[in-house]
Amino acid sequence: MNSIQKIAQCFSPAAFIHDTEENYQAIEKLIQEQEIGGLTFFHSRHSAAANFEKRAEVLDVSGTLEKMIGLINRYQAISKTPLLISIDGEYGLAMRIEKTPQYPFAITLGAIADKAPELIEEVGYRMGLDMKKAGIHLNLAPCADVNTNPNNPVIGYRSFGTNPDKVARLSLEMYLGMKRAGIGACLKHFPGHGDTQTDSHLGLPVIQKTKEELKKEELIPFQYGIDHGVEMIMVGHLAAPALSGGKEIAASISRDITTDLLKTEMGFDGIVISDALNMKAVADLFPEPGLLEWEAFHAGNDILCFSDHVKEGISAISKNATKEEIDIVFEKIWALKDKLGVFDFKKLEVPQFDWNSHSELQSRLAKEYVSIVSGKTDSAELNRLANEGKLSHQFFFGNNDTIFSKKLNQKFDLDLGNTSIDKAEKVIISVFVPSHKPLNQFGMYEETLAEIKLLAQAKSCILVHFGNPLALKHLGNLEDFEAVICGYQSFEEAQEAAADLFLK
Incomplete structure (x- = not known):
C-alpha cells in the first residue's frame, strides 16, 4: 500500500442503517475511491447522538437488523480490503x-454487589457474541x-458509579x-467525562481540576485498564487545562493529553x-475541511471515528505527517x-438470538441489582392489610x-389498584421513569411529582422506582x-424481582 492508502485505513466514518439510497451510494463511493478502513454503524441520522439537524425525509425504520446485515454485505463486497465494522453499543x-x-x-450493573465481576464479564461476553x-x-x-457530577448531562446511567476503583x-x-x-x-472517554456539566455533542466540557485531583479520580480506571492489558482507549472531546499546559483544548486534539x-x-x-x-465540541472549531482530522491524527489518535471530511482529512494527513508516523x-x-x-469476512446471514437464555441471564442479574435501598417491608403486615x-x-x-402490577395482584390475590387511597392504610407507589436521561426531570411532569410527594407525606408509602436511580432526587x-x-430499569425481569421482594 502507498501512504495515502495507509492513511485511509485510519478512517471509520458513520454509516446510517436507515438512510436514502443516495446516501448508501455515497458510502460506496467512499469505500471505492478513498479505500477507508472501516465503518461505524448508527441507526439513522435522526437518532445519531451527535446529530441535531432536522431531517427532511421520512424513512421506514422497520427491519433495522436485516437492513444492517444487508448493508454490511453490500459494503464488504465492494471493498478492496475488508472493512472493520464498529458500533457504539454500551448496553x-x-x-x-x-x-x-x-x-x-x-x-x-454497578448496583450488583457480591457477584459483580463474574456477572458483568458474562454480560460483556453475551453482548460480544450478539455483535459477532x-x-x-x-x-x-x-x-x-x-x-462524580450528579448533574452530568451526558454520562449518568452510562457509568458504573461514583467510586473510581x-x-x-x-x-x-x-x-x-x-x-x-x-x-x-475500548475504554472511554479518556481522560474522564464524569465530572462535566456540558454535553460534548453540543459544546466543549471543561474539567477544572488539578492533575493530582484527576490522577486520584478520573484517570484511575484508565490506568487500571492499561496496567491490565487493555488494547484500545477512546479519547473524548473534553478539556482538562491541567493536562494541556493550561489550554482549554479538547483531549482528542491535544497532543499533550493523547500522546x-x-x-x-x-x-x-x-x-x-x-x-x-x-x-x-471540536467540529465547529475547524471550518476548513480536513484540518480537524489532521489535528486528531497529530494528537495521537490512530482511528478517526465519524469524520465528515474523509477525502480532505486523508489529504491533510498526507501533507503533514511523516512516513514513519x-x-x-x-x-x-x-x-x-x-x-x-x-x-476472514464471509457473507452474513440475519442472526437468530436465544431469547430464553437472554431472559434467564436478565433474571439472574435482576435478582442481584433490584433491592431495598432504604427502610424495610413487612410481608406479614402487607398480607394483613391486603x-x-x-x-x-x-x-x-x-x-x-405492567408485569409488576400483575405480579403484585397475583401475590395478594386481589387487584390492589382498585383499593382507593382514602381507604388504604398503606400505599405501594410504583414509578416508571419515562427517560433515563436527566433532561426535564427525566421526563417526569412537575404536577405528577408534586402528587407523589403529597401522597408520601399523607400516607405510609412504599416507593418502587423503575428507572435511572439518579431520578430519585426529584421524588x-x-x-x-x-x-x-x-x-x-423497567425490564420484565426487574419488575418480577421487585414484586418478589414483597414476600420477603
Whole structure:
C-alpha cells in the first residue's frame, strides 16, 4: 500500500442503517475511491447522538437488523480490503438496533454487589457474541467515566458509579467479556467525562481540576485498564487545562493529553480511537475541511471515528505527517484487523438470538441489582392489610397492565389498584421513569411529582422506582417513604424481582 492508502485505513466514518439510497451510494463511493478502513454503524441520522439537524425525509425504520446485515454485505463486497465494522453499543446491539437483546445500563450493573465481576464479564461476553453474529468487529464501549457530577448531562446511567476503583474493576470486566467473545472493545472517554456539566455533542466540557485531583479520580480506571492489558482507549472531546499546559483544548486534539500523558506517561501502547469527530465540541472549531482530522491524527489518535471530511482529512494527513508516523499507525490497525478476523469476512446471514437464555441471564442479574435501598417491608403486615382491603397500589408513568402490577395482584390475590387511597392504610407507589436521561426531570411532569410527594407525606408509602436511580432526587425526601425499592430499569425481569421482594 502507498501512504495515502495507509492513511485511509485510519478512517471509520458513520454509516446510517436507515438512510436514502443516495446516501448508501455515497458510502460506496467512499469505500471505492478513498479505500477507508472501516465503518461505524448508527441507526439513522435522526437518532445519531451527535446529530441535531432536522431531517427532511421520512424513512421506514422497520427491519433495522436485516437492513444492517444487508448493508454490511453490500459494503464488504465492494471493498478492496475488508472493512472493520464498529458500533457504539454500551448496553448491546439494542442501543442502535430494535428487536435485539438489551442488557442493563452500566449504572444498573454497578448496583450488583457480591457477584459483580463474574456477572458483568458474562454480560460483556453475551453482548460480544450478539455483535459477532451481526458482523460487528468492534464495540465502542464500555464507559470508564466516574460519575462524580450528579448533574452530568451526558454520562449518568452510562457509568458504573461514583467510586473510581469500582468503575476501574467493572469496566475492565465488561471489556474482558467482550474480548472473550472475540470482538474488540475500548475504554472511554479518556481522560474522564464524569465530572462535566456540558454535553460534548453540543459544546466543549471543561474539567477544572488539578492533575493530582484527576490522577486520584478520573484517570484511575484508565490506568487500571492499561496496567491490565487493555488494547484500545477512546479519547473524548473534553478539556482538562491541567493536562494541556493550561489550554482549554479538547483531549482528542491535544497532543499533550493523547500522546504525552496517555501514551508516554501512563504507558499505553495500544490503539487510540477518537470520539465522533462530527461532535460540536471540536467540529465547529475547524471550518476548513480536513484540518480537524489532521489535528486528531497529530494528537495521537490512530482511528478517526465519524469524520465528515474523509477525502480532505486523508489529504491533510498526507501533507503533514511523516512516513514513519503513517507506518506506525497503519501497522497497528492492520494487526487489529487481523486479530479480530476482519480479513476472514464471509457473507452474513440475519442472526437468530436465544431469547430464553437472554431472559434467564436478565433474571439472574435482576435478582442481584433490584433491592431495598432504604427502610424495610413487612410481608406479614402487607398480607394483613391486603386482606382487610387497606393496601393500595398507585402507579405513575405506568399502568395496571405492567408485569409488576400483575405480579403484585397475583401475590395478594386481589387487584390492589382498585383499593382507593382514602381507604388504604398503606400505599405501594410504583414509578416508571419515562427517560433515563436527566433532561426535564427525566421526563417526569412537575404536577405528577408534586402528587407523589403529597401522597408520601399523607400516607405510609412504599416507593418502587423503575428507572435511572439518579431520578430519585426529584421524588422529594426519601425519608418520607417507609421503604424505597430500586428496580433500576423497567425490564420484565426487574419488575418480577421487585414484586418478589414483597414476600420477603
